[in-house]
Amino acid sequence: MHFTINGTLYQVEVDNRVSLLDLLREHLALTGSKKGCDHGQCGACTILINGRRINSCLSLAVMHQDDDITTIEGLGSPEDLHPLQAAFVSHDGYQCGYCTPGQICSAVGMLDELKKGWPSHVSPSLRDVDLNDDEISERMSGNICRCSAYPNIVDAIRDVAAAQA
Amino acid sequence: MKSFVYEKATSPQDAVRFVGNGAKFIAGGTNLLDLMKLQIETPETLVDISRLNLDRIEDTDAGGLLIGALVPNSDLAADARVRERYEVLSRALLAGASGQLRNKATTGGNLLQRTRCYYFYDTAMACNKRVPGSGCSAIGGYTRILAVLGTSAACIATHPGDMPVAMRALDATIVTLKADGDRRRISIHDFYRLPGDTPHIETGLEPGELITHVELPPPPPGRQLYRKVRDRASYAFALVSVAGVVSVENGIIASACLAFGGLGPMPWRDTSVEALLLGHAPSDALFAQAADALLASAKGQGANDFKIPLTKRTLIASLRELTA
Numbered sequence: 001m002h003f004t005i006n007g008t009l010y011q012v013e014v015d016n017r018v019s020l021l022d023l024l025r026e027h028l029a030l031t032g033s034k035k036g037c038d039h040g041q042c043g044a045c046t047i048l049i050n051g052r053r054i055n056s057c058l059s060l061a062v063m064h065q066d067d068d069i070t071t072i073e074g075l076g077s078p079e080d081l082h083p084l085q086a087a088f089v090s091h092d093g094y095q096c097g098y099c100t101p102g103q104i105c106s107a108v109g110m111l112d113e114l115k116k117g118w119p120s121h122v123s124p125s126l127r128d129v130d131l132n133d134d135e136i137s138e139r140m141s142g143n144i145c146r147c148s149a150y151p152n153i154v155d156a157i158r159d160v161a162a163a164q165a
Numbered sequence: 166m167k168s169f170v171y172e173k174a175t176s177p178q179d180a181v182r183f184v185g186n187g188a189k190f191i192a193g194g195t196n197l198l199d200l201m202k203l204q205i206e207t208p209e210t211l212v213d214i215s216r217l218n219l220d221r222i223e224d225t226d227a228g229g230l231l232i233g234a235l236v237p238n239s240d241l242a243a244d245a246r247v248r249e250r251y252e253v254l255s256r257a258l259l260a261g262a263s264g265q266l267r268n269k270a271t272t273g274g275n276l277l278q279r280t281r282c283y284y285f286y287d288t289a290m291a292c293n294k295r296v297p298g299s300g301c302s303a304i305g306g307y308t309r310i311l312a313v314l315g316t317s318a319a320c321i322a323t324h325p326g327d328m329p330v331a332m333r334a335l336d337a338t339i340v341t342l343k344a345d346g347d348r349r350r351i352s353i354h355d356f357y358r359l360p361g362d363t364p365h366i367e368t369g370l371e372p373g374e375l376i377t378h379v380e381l382p383p384p385p386p387g388r389q390l391y392r393k394v395r396d397r398a399s400y401a402f403a404l405v406s407v408a409g410v411v412s413v414e415n416g417i418i419a420s421a422c423l424a425f426g427g428l429g430p431m432p433w434r435d436t437s438v439e440a441l442l443l444g445h446a447p448s449d450a451l452f453a454q455a456a457d458a459l460l461a462s463a464k465g466q467g468a469n470d471f472k473i474p475l476t477k478r479t480l481i482a483s484l485r486e487l488t489a
Contacts, residue, residue, distance in 0.1 A: 016171040019198070038202065063194070119248065142265045
């Protein structure tokens with residue numbers, strides 16, 4: 001099997017049962033993506049496939065050959081942070097940090113969905129979508145933070161969304 | 166997870182040729198893999214249909230939409246035609262799951278989503294749906310999320326979906342390809358099965374039959390709404406939900422399509438409830454009468470008794486909004 005992850009081509013042999021998350025963490029030592037519930041409920045494993053956010057725990061690696069996979073390691077580096085990484089730092093958008101890679105990957109995908117004009121459950125109209133705090137909370141509801149850093153996470157995402165707008 | 170043989174289908178015809186005992190199709194996988202990790206599902210073969218050419222939404226000659234089975238929930242909810250003409254469907258999709266799951270979960274898979282009954286998920290418990298003939302630990306157990314309509318002595322599980330509820334209100338048709346190569350069109354009203362004494366059989370699909378499309382007729386006239394009541398504001402299954410399309414002409418209800426989630430083992434629709442509304446001026450008394458008709462045979466199990474008055478209030482509120 002070969003996979004393009006963060007722009008690098010990897011060639012690996014994997015069992016059919018290996019999830020995309022276990023491929024990243026256990027086979028390729030890309031441990032930024034975290035395993036929380038392993039059942040698609042917590043969002044800690046969120047990564048981007050062809051630019052779309054998904055739960056990597058609920059996906060088989062064998063089904064993603066040739067897909068363009070981006071993990072937290074591919075978004076930025078300690079010397080060159082992605083704007084969302086920088087915003088999470090400046091707004092203190094975490095306590096323990098375990099959910100943070102998933103939160104940031106999810107926010108990257110979410111802002112892209114917003115750019116495409118996708119509505120959400122809380123959008124008053126399905127036609128025009130404005131980003132406000134209710135929209136951020138609704139759109140990020142697939143990412144749980146047990147430390148409950150939600151107010152600062154919303155602040156970080158709002159800042160980046162405003163800068164992109 | 167039990168080991169399995171992995172096959173990648175290159176066409177729908179290729180996919181159905183893998184029929185056999187213990188073969189399952191996998192597309193988004195968000196429900197199936199969850200269940201495989203718990204060994205509730207233990208397919209011997211997984212047929213990967215995720216790369217098939219079934220991911221488009223096309224206009225039909227009749228003025229409706231033909232939705233490929235692999236269209237992700239996100240894309241269906243965001244499609245301009247769905248947003249414009251089938252708001253109830255967009256709203257139902259957006260009320261379900263999370264952004265990540267909607268990006269992966271497909272239209273066909275969503276129709277086949279399994280129950281979230283606690284006892285189905287707990288392999289230490291008896292469950293006729295999981296292990297036919299083993300009994301039902303839910304009956305007499307904790308039932309908060311379980312069904313009040315359409316139950317049997319063998320099973321009180323609820324269908325968990327939102328999208329299929331909207332599709333029942335919209336009279337969708339499910340298009341399939343059978344193992345013998347024949348195509349079949351099944352009305353969504355005939356698609357799901359009541360549990361009876363075989364709750365492990367949830368639909369009329371034959372072994373190896375593949376959902377290829379869902380066809381929507383032109384939208385019924387009137388306002389559309391999807392109202393979902395749940396234990397938290399986002400990312401939770403419905404306790405009760407209402408998908409409604411209602412038109413009012415000259416102060417009189419001219420048409421009504423109503424379907425319900427969270428109440429029964431399938432997305433629920435009862436046309437006698439709609440018939441009660443037709444030809445009458447909207448009023449709370451009329452709406453209450455419709456709700457009483459819907460719930461006439463409802464049976465609570467204790468912890469879910471609250472669903473009966475909750476459904477009545479939710480339906481009245483929905484009908485007020487639809488006829489305002």
